[in-house]
Amino acid sequence: MRYQRSSALFRAANQVLPGGVNSPVRAFKAVGGVPVFVREASGAYFTDADGNRFIDFIASWGPLLFGHAFEPVLEAVIDRARKGTSFGMPTALETELAELVVSMVPHIDKVRFVNSGTEACMSAIRLARGYTGRDKIIKFAGCYHGHADAFLIQAGSGAVTFGSPNSPGVTAGTAKDTLLANYNDLESVEALLKANPGQIAAIILEPVAGNMGCIPPEPGFLETLREWCTREGILLIFDEVMTGFRLGRGGAQEVLGIRADMVAFGKVIGGGLPVGAFAASREIMRHLAPEGPVYQAGTLSGNPLAMGAGLAMLQAIEKDPGVFRRLEEKTAYLHRGLEEGLGKSGLPFRINRFGSMISVHFTEEPVRDFASAARGNNDAFRKYFHGMLDRGVYLPPSAFESYFLNDALTYEDLDVAIGAAGAAMAT
Structure with missing residues (x-):
């Protein structure tokens, strides 16, 4: 060619x-x-x-x-664009999409819309730290959760492609609070839990990894993580930016039968427009501003074009399971x-x-x-x-x-x- x-x-x-x-x-x-x-x-x-x-x-x-x-998404975006592209104020679309997300995904009560998967994962970690009062997180080598500083410790996908999994610009102070385990390796997680008792706020992972190629979880891996998180008071965060609304109506939680404490979304939830989201129970989400002290904001969060596209996409999934x-x-x-x-x-x-x-x-x-x-x-x-x-x-x-x-x-x-x-x- x-x-x-x-x-x-x-x-x-x-x-x-x-x-x-x-x-x-x-x-x-x-x-x-x-x-x-x-x-x-x-x-x-x-x-x-x-x-x-x-x-x-x-x-x-x-x-x-x-x-x-996809025609329903195109029609939704065109219709919304004629009525204005951005307001910086609430619209009914945000509530309508949130209600649909909550009805589709198990174990969540409230959702906060942002503009990217990176923003969703970054905000989920901040909320987990604010909720638990702990600083450290566990992530897995090769799992990519966006380019926030806390995640660029042995990140997968693009970071590995360029041979710099530990990105310059990430400070030692940030890196020390990110503990690294190996995917599908429970022993590596157990060692970190024992070495850092009462200090870990969250374990975050892709329930089906997609940034070191597609790597499914081995039997018992996610189940044991769920058990350990419950025992230790740690929040289990599923990064479903890839898997949410792609593997099934309720994402990996539904397909794999594992309850996460918090879920990050992106990609499908925006129908091709820039949208991210994070969601959890009412108890956890009440700690988020303006309801609680953990701050997060975004001028274009809930943008009507993105909300319209996401709503059209999820409605299409509901009509065609x-x-x-x-x-x-x-x-x-x-x-x-x-x-x-x-x-x-x-x-x-x-x-x-x-x-x-x-x-x-x-x-x-x-x-x-x-x-x-x-x-x-x-x-x-x-x-x-x-x-x-x-x-x-x-x-x-x-x-x-x-x-x-x-x-x-x-x-x-x-x-x-x-x-x-x-x-x-x-x-």
Whole structure:
């Protein structure tokens, strides 16, 4: 394929944007080459600035459950825009969306809307510290909760892609309150609990990890964390920015049957617009300003365009609950096809899958945590990525990211991707 226009756009972007992008993984540093600049998108496809058409397997990194330019969301945004784009005052839309979220997600009574997943996770941690009166948190290597200082300690995804999981600019004082455990490793958590009795405010994790590839929780992992948090008076926070309203109507809590004390949302909850949220019981949320002393605010929080898009998306899910079954079936179909296509290459690989999330790792060993994901063959991944790109299939441009399927994908699209994988590996 030709990328002349994308190349020119990337050169221009580098003059005014750090690295030519506004989010690091987009720069293709992990895979090499020139990033694809999008011109437009519809359904399961996007067209780049050079007129090349691609089957999209990232769905804007998760929020586009029904595909690009989903008509109910478009109509909601257009309708709201005609009435004003921002007020800095309350609207009925905020309450309507909050009521729907509370009705869909188990174990929550109140929700606070913000503008990003980073903001949601950052605010959830502040509230957990204010509620418990403790300072320390436990996070897991490879789990990414946004770019707030407290989380950039062995973060996954983009931070790993750039080889700086401990980001410069994060102070030692901040880092000392973030304790690092290993995903799917209860012994590492237990050691931290014993070493820091009565000091830990929260344990935060992705219930299904998506920033070191897709890594599901092993049996007993989340259940034991729940038990220990209850025993120690620690808040269990699920970062469901990826999994919320994607794995199921009530997110990972519902699908996995585990109660979290607090949940952070993003992506699907905004229908493709910038929205984040955090939610908990009435008892916890009453500590949040203006009701309580823990401060959080945002000029554009509850923006009417974003609220309208999110409401349209969640209403569509309520009208069509079968979307989760369809997505899971399509993802399983893709998994089987990739197993067969990639298997012909003779290269060792592993495929992880949960619901509509899936990832390919070029390694012989099971991928169950950050360390095993990091041992994958990145050179093989780069060749695989560009082989797929040349055949019109857009995958996440990093071995540390999950694919996100959307319901606009047809089985014919999946067959094209499976065929492309086999052809890419054959060369």
